[in-house]
Amino acid sequence: MVTEGEVCNVHLMTEEEKYDLLKNVINDYERKESNLIQILHMAQTIFGFLPTEVQQFIAEEMGLTVSKVNSVLTFYSFFSTKPKGEYTISVCLGTACYVRGGKEVLNKLKEELGIDVGQTTEDKKYSLTVMRCIGSCGLAPAMTINGKVYKQVNPNKIKRILGTLK
Ligand code: FES
Structure with a gap:
């Protein structure tokens, strides 16, 4: 599979x-x-x-x-028919990530980027999506940026992570 x-x-x-x-x-x-x-x-x-x-x-x-x-x-709002921004940020909302704060991570990203799930920032830099389990449950909550996995993220880490992309 x-x-x-x-x-x-x-x-x-x-x-x-x-x-x-x-x-x-x-x-x-x-x-x-x-x-x-x-x-x-x-x-x-x-x-x-x-x-x-x-x-x-x-x-x-x-x-x-x-x-x-x-x-x-x-x-479903999490599907997109348009190309994504330079950085696609995907937050895992699988069960383990969800119960360990995945939703709060997603909310912080929405707030920082000013976009909702399935949207891309006007400058075409960031797109925000959600996904299911990526096999990193032991270090939940997890998210990915252009396929790179970030583990044990929390809302307080989001600004710093976004800062590394600029
Ligand atoms: S539920 Fe998120 S990595 Fe498994």
Whole structure:
């Protein structure tokens, strides 16, 4: 089973390799429509956002219509059909991270960046997303910035972490 933790190096992949990985993800989920949300999550982790071509690929592979795929992803604010900013910050809201303060970390990021989940700052520098477990539960709460994992984060560390990106 391909996990989100395994797709941390997607920034090193070619487009073709990304589509191969997405195909493996869809195979893992046995093309079940009930798994569409998980597949869209993984696709967004791989591509950074969900452009029409990726939606078409998922629809074809799963035997669904593009409008079905599109209606699901537009329903949830954490999916984005637009390119992300220079830095994509993803906060884990899996169970372990959630109970150890992931939501507070997310709220601090929203406050600092002035954007909501699924949005990009006007200067195109930061995008904010949420994700599920990335396998770092022992050091929760976790977040990633362009695939790099930050463990045991808390609201007081956010300003400093953002400062290292400038
Ligand atoms: S729940 Fe966040 S890393 Fe597992």
